[in-house]
Amino acid sequence: AYVVTENCIQCKYTDCVDVCPVDCFVEGPNFLAINPDECIDCTLCVAECPAEAIFSEDDVPEDQQEFIELNARLSQIWPAITARKSPLPDADANNGTPGKRELLVE
Ligand code: SF4
Ligand code: F3S
Incomplete structure (x- = not known):
């Protein structure tokens, strides 16, 4: 699955949502997340994010591993x-x- 990481926080551009063929994004107050059970790894959202916040779970930076969970x-x-x-x-x-x-609002 693909994973939304830290730089989405306080930005939430939402360009990613429009290209997702399976509508697997969810929305919180200042962050979006991807449902890993629904994401089909199409990769389309990656290039759309102006914050470059979306990674394949295999490529999530070391210091952001917690975003997978x-x-x-x-x-x-x-x-x-x-x-x-x-x-x-x-x-x-x-x-x-x-x-x-630390600014993420759940
Ligand atoms: Fe949606 Fe594709 Fe991004 Fe997964 S990789 S969240 S299916 S747009
Ligand atoms: Fe967040 Fe990027 Fe989508 S900032 S809302 S992951 S376009």
Whole structure:
């Protein structure tokens, strides 16, 4: 499965949602997650993310391994999102800033 990682936090551009053929994204207040049981590894979402936040689970950076479990867990409790919406305010300013993990709102 593919995995949404830290740089989505406080950005949530949602471009990824529009290209997913199986609608496997879920939405929280300031982050999206992918349901690993539904993702078919099509790879389409990777290039769409302006924050470059989506990785194959085999390629998730070493310091972000916890996001594999986090996507699996959050996808069980958050609602699905199937259409693109506006990014969060200041998404561009928050794109690439370090230390966003602690800002994740569940
Ligand atoms: Fe959806 Fe494809 Fe991305 Fe998986 S890899 S989340 S199926 S767009
Ligand atoms: Fe997040 Fe990138 Fe999608 S910032 S909402 S994973 S387009």
